[in-house]
Amino acid sequence: MANQNRAGLMDEIRCDEKDYLIWKWRPANNVRRENAIRWGSSLRVREGSVAVFICRRKGQDAIQEFIEGPFDEALNTSNLPIIASFVAAAYGGGTPFQAEVYFINLAKVVQSRFAVRYFDVFDQRFPDFGVPVAVRGTLTFQIADYREFIELHRLDEFTLEDFQSQVRDAVSRRVKSLVANMPSKLGIPLLQLAGRTDDLSELANNDLSPQLRKVFGIELSSLDIAAIDVDEESDGYTRLMAVTRDVTEATVRAQTEANIKNIHDMQRVQMENLQERLRIEREEGQYRVHKQTQTANFPAYQVEAQTTVGVAGAEALGHMGENGAAGIGLGGGGNGGMDMAGIAAGMAIGGSVGRNIAGAMDNMMGNTPAGISGSPVPPPISRQDRFHVAVNGAATGPFDLITLSSMVASKSLAPESLVWQEGMANWMPAKTVPAIAALFNNGSTPPPIPVD
Missing domain, CATH: 3.30.1490 (Dna Ligase; domain 1)
Known part of the structure; x- marks a missing residue:
């Protein structure tokens, strides 16, 4: 820091600190009051910084003035209007006025490491076994809005160390809560937490960014989880590993048996379907061949059917005299007489049978016997077309x-x-x-x- 006295009277207000977030300026002459600024002093503000003047009056709210860098001029009422409120008849050329001056580094990126000590985390499947878990990481932030930041903090009581400690405590509390809920939120076993640092980093960034902006007035650039440590020497870890191993083995065994059963069932169903398909195809093939044969030999089937009818008629004619169906009786229907009605019926049946047989033979040989009248026969059909x-x-x-x-x-x-x-x-x-x-x-x- 270098505070120079111009001509022994005027002050040069500037910040030469290389690494700072918020720094308070004090006059070089320690005899004067700490916040006394002399009329005509010069102000130098580097780019990326802002100078904040705070004038306090008893019983009144503080008055604030902001000068953003780059700036290098003498203070007057045109570039620092709050001076006008302090100018009076008794205010001489070298008379000081009271104002606190703070320099805020807007380009400063603060990186702070944090750690969450071991605390018990429970697997949702086995709530009786608590396993100690610790977390280590780094957060990076900067001041996003200096006006908002000043409203949230009393700058005269501000120290970067205390501020970082407050931010770390808030981050640690929230990360601890996130880790405790990760097994149920992500649906993973507790023993897999150690490998989920990226998931925790994403959860923490999304959750903490608005909270840090609202409470501390800072913008969270990143929050990186370096490690999630599970205490493998603890009794809870040993017991959880044992019960998890048993459950895993039982699950694998049950799943294997289910898979084998599914394979057997699928093979059985496929075999039954194949057999049924072959049976249907065989029956359909036989039926198709049968119909093709039947269609190709339809005339022969017709002759066969007609011959069967003729034979049946002939057999009926031959049995007419049996069992008294058409006995010979000469005495008007007596047992010893000739039954003329039966003879007429027999002759009619014989004639019908004869015509059926003649028609069948005529179809086969293309010749109608003389004296036999039958149905007209269509001309021969050519097999050439x-x-x-x-x-x-x-x-x-x-x-x-x-x-x-x-x-x-x-x-x-x-x-x-x-x-x-x-x-x-x-x-x-x-x-x-x-x-x-x-x-x-x-x-x-x-x-x-x-x-x-």
């Missing part, structure tokens, strides 16, 4: 006209069904293709009966 049929958007076939005729009879081929044959440009409705259109009206339906 083969067509594809669209079924559910997919092409099936090709099918010959005999198969297509069977499909018409079984209603699986409709007039609107799309068909295609080699040489056709596009798919066409079946009813528009002459070779197939005839299958939908083959003369099997008799014309309307004329009305007299």
Whole structure:
């Protein structure tokens, strides 16, 4: 510090301290009162600092004046208006006036280490075991708003050491509370606290920044947690480790068993699904082959069915005389007479059977026996023409006209069904293709009966 006396009368008010946060100026002449400033004294304020003049009057609020650096001029009423309130008729050129002068270093960044001594922290899962935990870290701050800072502190009683101690105590109390709540807040075991210094630093910065600004008037630049120390020699740590190990082993074992069961269940379900899928595919394949065979041989199935009907009729005719169903009786229905009604019924059945058999044979051999009248038989269908049929958007076939005729009879081929044959440009409705259109009206339906 260098306070010089200009011409033995005037003061040069300045701060030459290299490392300070707040520093109070005092006159070089210790004979005078401490806060006496002579008229015409000069003031020098470095950049990044501010000079604060505080004039106190008995029974009145203190008057404050702020001069921000850089500044290097003689004091007068134009640059220090509070002087005007002290100027009076009795105030001479060298007469001093009372004012406290403080220099505040706005660029000063204060770094202070703090420590939280061992205290018990509890795991939320095992509240009976307290484990001692300690915290070490460093906080960095500076004065953000000097006007706000002055309102919060009496500068004449201010010392940086006391101020830092107050800030450290406040930080330590809050960090202790944060650490105690970290296991439940972060959802982590207590034994993992030692590796969560970054999480604690983030929590502390977010929590303490507004509090330090409000209570102390400082801006927290950073709060870095260097270490979270867990006392591994304590009884609480040993007991917690033991119970945690048991729980972990039981959890791992249960999880392994559950995983194995899940794997077995999945394999069983997959095998059952595979078997069921194969069964369905096998049955569908067999059904598909059966239907294809049935469709390709539909005329043979027709002949077989008609033959069965004829055989049944013939057997019925052969048994007409059994059990008195149509006995011979000449005496108007007596046991010894001829039953004419039974004979007529037998003849009718025989004729029907004969026509069925004749029709079946005619379909197979393409020849109608003379003297037997049956249903009109459509002309032979060529197997040369083969067509594809669209079924559910997919092409099936090709099918010959005999198969297509069977499909018409079984209603699986409709007039609107799309068909295609080699040489056709596009798919066409079946009813528009002459070779197939005839299958939908083959003369099997008799014309309307004329009305007299």
